[in-house]
Amino acid sequence: MTDQSIVRTLYESIGMGDAPPQAARVIVHHNRVLGTQLVPGFEVQVEEKPDGISAVVTVKEGVRIAQPVHMCFGMLPEKGLQRIELRIRMEQRSAATLLAHCTFPNAVDVTHAMDAEIVVEDGAEYSYLERHVHGPAGGVLVLPKARIRVGDDARFKTEFQLVQGRVGTIEVDYEAAVGQRSVLEMVARISGRGTDQIKISEAAHLCGEHARGVLTSYIAVRDEARCEVRNTLVACAPYARGHVDCKEIVQDNASAKAVPVVDVQHSKAHVTHEAAIGSVDTKQLETLMSRGLTEEEAVELIIQGLLT
Amino acid sequence: MSENGHLEIRNLSLCLDGRKILRDVSIDFWAGRVHALIGPNGAGKSTLASAIMGLAGYRDFEGDILLDGQSLKSQSVDERARRGMTLGWQEPARYEGLTVPAFVLAGAADKSPETVARVLHEVGLDPDRYLTRKVDKTLSGGERKRIELAAILAMEPRIVLMDEPDSGIDVEALERIFDAVKGLKQRGATVILITHSLTVLRHAEHAFLLCCGSLVDKGSIDRVAGYFENKCIPCDHHNAREVAPAGAGRP
Numbered sequence: 001m002t003d004q005s006i007v008r009t010l011y012e013s014i015g016m017g018d019a020p021p022q023a024a025r026v027i028v029h030h031n032r033v034l035g036t037q038l039v040p041g042f043e044v045q046v047e048e049k050p051d052g053i054s055a056v057v058t059v060k061e062g063v064r065i066a067q068p069v070h071m072c073f074g075m076l077p078e079k080g081l082q083r084i085e086l087r088i089r090m091e092q093r094s095a096a097t098l099l100a101h102c103t104f105p106n107a108v109d110v111t112h113a114m115d116a117e118i119v120v121e122d123g124a125e126y127s128y129l130e131r132h133v134h135g136p137a138g139g140v141l142v143l144p145k146a147r148i149r150v151g152d153d154a155r156f157k158t159e160f161q162l163v164q165g166r167v168g169t170i171e172v173d174y175e176a177a178v179g180q181r182s183v184l185e186m187v188a189r190i191s192g193r194g195t196d197q198i199k200i201s202e203a204a205h206l207c208g209e210h211a212r213g214v215l216t217s218y219i220a221v222r223d224e225a226r227c228e229v230r231n232t233l234v235a236c237a238p239y240a241r242g243h244v245d246c247k248e249i250v251q252d253n254a255s256a257k258a259v260p261v262v263d264v265q266h267s268k269a270h271v272t273h274e275a276a277i278g279s280v281d282t283k284q285l286e287t288l289m290s291r292g293l294t295e296e297e298a299v300e301l302i303i304q305g306l307l308t
Numbered sequence: 309m310s311e312n313g314h315l316e317i318r319n320l321s322l323c324l325d326g327r328k329i330l331r332d333v334s335i336d337f338w339a340g341r342v343h344a345l346i347g348p349n350g351a352g353k354s355t356l357a358s359a360i361m362g363l364a365g366y367r368d369f370e371g372d373i374l375l376d377g378q379s380l381k382s383q384s385v386d387e388r389a390r391r392g393m394t395l396g397w398q399e400p401a402r403y404e405g406l407t408v409p410a411f412v413l414a415g416a417a418d419k420s421p422e423t424v425a426r427v428l429h430e431v432g433l434d435p436d437r438y439l440t441r442k443v444d445k446t447l448s449g450g451e452r453k454r455i456e457l458a459a460i461l462a463m464e465p466r467i468v469l470m471d472e473p474d475s476g477i478d479v480e481a482l483e484r485i486f487d488a489v490k491g492l493k494q495r496g497a498t499v500i501l502i503t504h505s506l507t508v509l510r511h512a513e514h515a516f517l518l519c520c521g522s523l524v525d526k527g528s529i530d531r532v533a534g535y536f537e538n539k540c541i542p543c544d545h546h547n548a549r550e551v552a553p554a555g556a557g558r559p
Contacts, residue, residue, distance in 0.1 A: 218404065247404055283401040286363050287456075291415025291463050292389040301414060305406030305442075 001076075003034045010074045013105040014133050025070040028053050030082055039065060042096065052083030052113075057098075059124075061091040068129075069096055074103040075110055078139070086116040090124035090154075097127040104132075107168070108139040115145050122151040122179070128158045138166030138194055148176035150184055152208060159187040161307070167196035167225070174201070180208030180237075187216045189307040192225035192254070203232035206240035206269070213242040220303045221254035232261040235269035244273035249280055249303055312339035312376055313392065313466040313498040315360070320371035322359055329355045330369070331521045337467075342489060342499040344512035346532060348540050352521040353502045354398065357469045360500075361395040362388050375467070389415065392466030398475055398502075400456040403443045408455055411443045416462035427458040430491065432484035449476035457488055467498045474508050486511050509533055 001009070006029050024042050027035040031053055033046050041063025045056045059065065075082050090096065104110045120126045134140050150156045160172060167190060178184045186202050198221070204213040215231040233242040248256040260273040280299050288298035315337040322330040330352045337343050345353050358366040360373055362385045373380045380388055394415075403411065409424045416423050425435040431454040441447065443455060453476055460468055473485050489511060492499050501508050509515055515532035517525040517540070525535045 281401065282364055283397070284403055286361075286385055287397060287401045288414055289385040290361055290389050290393075290395045291459060292386055293414055294386050295384075298386075301406065301410065302403060305410065306404050308405055 006076060007034050009076060010072055010103055013074070013103045014072070014101040014131070023067040023070050024065065025072070026055070027072045028074070028084070030075050030077075030080060041065065041094070042069060049083070049085075051081045052085070054085040056087045056089075058089045059091060059094040059096045062093045063091075064095040065097075068099040071098055071100040072103065073100065073112070073114075075112070076106055077110075078106050078108040079110060081111045082113070084112075084114040084116075086114065086118075088116065088118045088126075090118075090120045090126045092121045092151075093123040094121075095125040097129065100128065100130045102130065102132045102142070104140050105135050105165070107135045108137050110139060111141040111143070113143040113145075116147070118146060118148045118156075120148070120150045120154045120156050123153045124151070125155040126157070130158070130160045132160075132162045132165075134162065134165030134168060136165055138168040138196055140166075140168035142168065142170040143173075144170075145173040146175070148174065148184075150176060150178045150182045152179040152181060154179065154182045155184075156182070157185045157187075159189070161189045162191060166194055167192045167198060169197040171199045172201065175203045175205075176213075177205045177207050178211040178213055181210045182208060182212070184211075184213040185216070186214070187218075188229075189218045190220075190227075191303065191307050192219070192221040192227060193223045194225065195223070196221070196225040198225070198227040200227075200229045200231070202230075204234070204242065206233070206235045206242055207237055208240070209237045210239045210241075211235075211237060212240070214245065215243075216245045217258070218247050218306045219256060220249040220251075220307060221256055222251040223254060224252070225254045227254075227256040228259070229257070230259045230261065231273075232263065233271050233273075234263040234265065235271050236265040238266055238268035240266065240269040240271075242271040244271070246273075246275040246277070247306060248277040249306065250278055251280075251299070313496070314339045314376055315467055315498060315500075316372075316374040316377075317356070317360070318372045318374065320356070320359065320369055320373065322355060322366065322369035324355070324365070329521050330359070332371070333518070333521070333523050334371075335516050335523060335526070337498055337500055338514075339498050340493065340496050341514060342493050342501065342512045344501045344503060344509045344515040344529070344532070345518060346503055346509050346515055346536055347518035348504055348543070350520075351504075351518040353504075353518055354471055355521075356518070357395060357471050357500070357502050360469060361385060361393065389463075394460055394463055394465045394468055396453075396456050396460055396468065396470040396473065398472040399449065400452040402445055402447075402452065406443050408438045408441050408443060411455065412459045412462050415459065417464040418462075423462050424458075427461040428455075430461055430484075430488055431455070431458045432481060433458070450478060450481055453477055454481060454484070457485060461488060461491070464495070465492075465497055467500070468492055469500045469502065471502045472504075473501060474503070474505050482507075506533055506537065509536070
């Protein structure tokens with residue numbers, strides 16, 4: 001396949017006809033960079049490695065990028081390893097949203113490992129929206145790991161979502177330290193089926209005064225799928241506020257476990273947690289059924305809402 | 309068989325956890341009319357509504373429920389709904405992530421976006437403010453109640469059970485709900501208002517009074533309101549605690 005046809009196939013797999021014309025973008029297939037488009041203040045240095053790439057992304061001080069930056073990481077072969085090393089620095093008062101599509105539409109035995117270090121400097125705003133597209137076989141091992149430092153008066157948001165195909169195995173490992181008056185939000189939305197395995201470990205340390213953090217997991221598992229969510233929120237500064245929220249819908253022979261850890265180390269901090277795990281709520285179900293939806297249609301709509 | 313919306317409750321008795329909640333209740337809800345099912349807390353009103361709708365835990369009872377002459381006993385909630393019957397909950401469910409349009413259109417007869425705007429407008433909600441909202445904890449109880457009513461209007465049902473339509477609703481919003489009830493009647497729907505409020509009762513055409521699981525009075529609004537006001541409100545027995553075990557006589 002030519003590079004052009006690979007790009008087209010990758011974009012088709014994520015439901016986009018072609019790369020967005022104006023937006024900044026980086027397109028990576030396995031260990032090759034097939035396309036980049038930069039905008040002023042958005043710098044990318046990429047090094048191709050034997051089994052992936054290493055990239056340093058910088059958004060320069062005061063630069064606010066209006067359109068989301070699109071990153072596409074993918075592999076079309078059925079088997080292989082893709083290792084992504086990302087070093088992201090949001091300089092002071094900069095702002096950007098990165099929309100990353102990770103697509104493995106034909107995967108039978110593919111490993112996608114991401115190792116990210118993200119620094120959001122004082123006053124900066126950073127959103128990282130990661131959308132996964134997998135094939136129907138579930139043959140993907142996804143290992144996203146990120147270490148995040150959020151400065152003062154900054155905002156950080158990450159959202160992980162499997163939008164299509166089978167999970168395979170996902171092991172999310174994110175950890176963040178949050179400075180004064182900063183806001184952190186981590187959201188995971190995943191639906192597992194078959195023999196999928198989902199492990200989520202997210203931790204945030206609210207180190208600065210008035211720091212705020214929310215860790216949210218919305219998971220649905222069915223068939224024989226397994227899920228374990230460990231969300232940890234540590235509040236060690238005055239007026240730090242946090243919330244851990246985990247909702248998991250379990251059907252068939254699937255199983256789910258949630259371990260919210262709330263660690264408050266200052267008398268003026270406050271952290272709450274909420275977990276609801278189990279079958280679809282009867283009242284939700286019967287409300288939709290009383291509008292004429294079958295039980296299956298009602299369950300599907302409830303899960304769709306939870307995961308979208 | 310004609311499909312008018314005539315609902316018959318025939319000698320219905322229902323036990324929950326070994327206690328008799330409904331006792332030999334027989335009621336005719338006539339097609340195209342607005343009925344009130346009134347009674348104090350614990351009288352069995354919501355239990356009767358749940359049995360009529362066929363909700364889980366309320367399907368095992370003596371007697372029968374017939375819609376246009378056909379028994380509903382073997383029919384599931386969704387089968388009843390597809391025959392045109394629906395229920396508005398006292399406290400509507402919340403749904404993480406489900407948008408107002410998705411919720412409203414779930415059972416809509418016409419699934420076009422115009423339907424959402426129309427029914428939201430009918431219940432007094434500005435569509436522009438609600439099209440991107442979720443039916444979750446960010447909505448107040450009153451907002452959820454009105455959005456549920458909007459979903460019911462979109463469904464164009466023939467029989468609507470509304471459990472405590474005034475609970476959590478401010479005065480202005482309540483007027484919109486009563487307007488919607490009028491609209492349902494004008495479209496030929498049978499409406500059953502379940503309430504312990506005389507204000508709600510006054511918006512019905514015919515009433516049934518339940519006490520301790522039994523039908524104790526029925527008839528015009530004035531008649532039943534008088535009975536409720538003079539006998540039920542001053543009554544010092546507490547239904548929830550005083551409902552006698554199965555087999556006991558009427559209070």
